[in-house]
Amino acid sequence: MTILKTLNSPQISKVESFNVPLLQLDYLVYNQALTGNYLAKLFEELGIICRLLEKPDDLSMGI
16 A cells, blocks of 8 residues: 555554555555565455545556
8 A cells, every 4th residue: 555645644453443544545556466465365354345446546647
């Protein structure tokens, strides 16, 4: 998870507080390699994968 330096770091010491910043994201981007697969499984185990999949995944960055 990347946090802008201008923002306060989120509290992620408990599952409930870990989910809050994830569910507030405008976009969620992760790779489809080993770390991305781990995150997908983690989100599934946290019970938030369905809500995260609703987020846009098309990032037009002009590259």
